Amino acid sequence: MFGGLTGLTDPKGTDWGERMLNTVASQTIRHLFTQSESVEVFVRCYPSSKLLQGSIDSFKMSGRGLVIRREFAVEEMSFETDAVAIDFGAVLSGKLNLKQPTQAIAQVILSEAGINQSFNAELVRKRLVNLSLPALTALSGGEPVSFTEVQVQLLPENRLRIMAKADLNNGELIPLSMTVTIAVERRRRISFKDPQTELDLVPEAQQEISRTLSMALAEILDNMVDLDRFDLDGVKMRLNRLETEGKKLIFSGYAEIERIPRSS
Known part of the structure; x- marks a missing residue:
């Protein structure tokens, strides 16, 4: 039953439940990410016998x-729950299942380099290229407009400097540069104001x-x-606050x- 759980050879030990759950949880969490430099999981369950009832x-x-x-790319991510109810039977088969929803305190740290890398992601790029919004095509003679070479610089006091090029599809590239203030809205949106x-x-x-294209990009x-x-x-994820700190x-x-x- 425990053969696939590394290092768990003595279920009579006082911490065998924690060690078993740490192993299963680490394997499960690591698979959430396409890549990970390090993932550490700490489960506290004392006494270990509580695990038999699915309580940690x-x-x-x-x-x-x-x-x-x-x-x-995420430079660092952490979260911590209070007491959680889990399915002990699933743990024995190497899975981690919750018996009921829970909440965790969370922190996410992005690097300036990681933010800039995200502008090359397909999910982001498709919202910045071949735009046919009337306010933009009026500037390009009816051609779709694309924003390319987007670069972000983190500034103090929740400010960003954003530089980009606007491609008007007529052979002309317009350089853009502006600063914006970022903030949390409704705990899930990041506003650029x-x-x-x-x-x-x-x-x-x-x-x-x-100037006109910069305002359009900010919007x-x-x-x-x-x-x-x-x-x-x-x-x-729900956010309470954000702050810029160096890079x-x-x-x-x-x-x-x-x-x-x-x-993932």
Whole structure:
């Protein structure tokens, strides 16, 4: 019964339940990510006999160098639950199933490099290229407009500098540069507010159209980042706050865990 659970040779030991559950939980959580540099899981269950009733005291996970859905890099992620009810029978077969939904305190840290990498993800790119919005096509002679070469620089006080190129499909590339303030809305959206264009490096003949296109890009980004689009199956992230700290963007909130997903 326990043969597939590494290191669990003495079920009479006082911590055999914790060690068994740590092994199963680590294997399960690691499979949620396309890649992971490290994933550590700590399950507290004392006395171990409580596990037989499917009751554990707390569940804590911390991961580093994670990739979600093959394209979204997360520098660090951690969450911790209070008491949780699990299916002990499933644990014996190497699975981790919740008997009822639970919540966990969560923190997610993104790096500036990881954020920039995400702009190459298909889920993001398709919302930035070949746009036929009337406000944009009016500037391009009716041709669809694409925003390319998007780069983000993290600034203090929850500000971002965003640089990009606007391709008008007429052979002309318009450089864009602006700063925006980011904030949490309704605990699941990231808003991009108060855009301020920076035109110092834009040729004078392109400054007016650059300003207009920068405002359009800010509006598109403001409607793009909804956490529900990035949720793992069975897990919803909800945010209480965010902050920029050097080259990192730190999110704090909680996760609503309905069930343990099988993969990312």
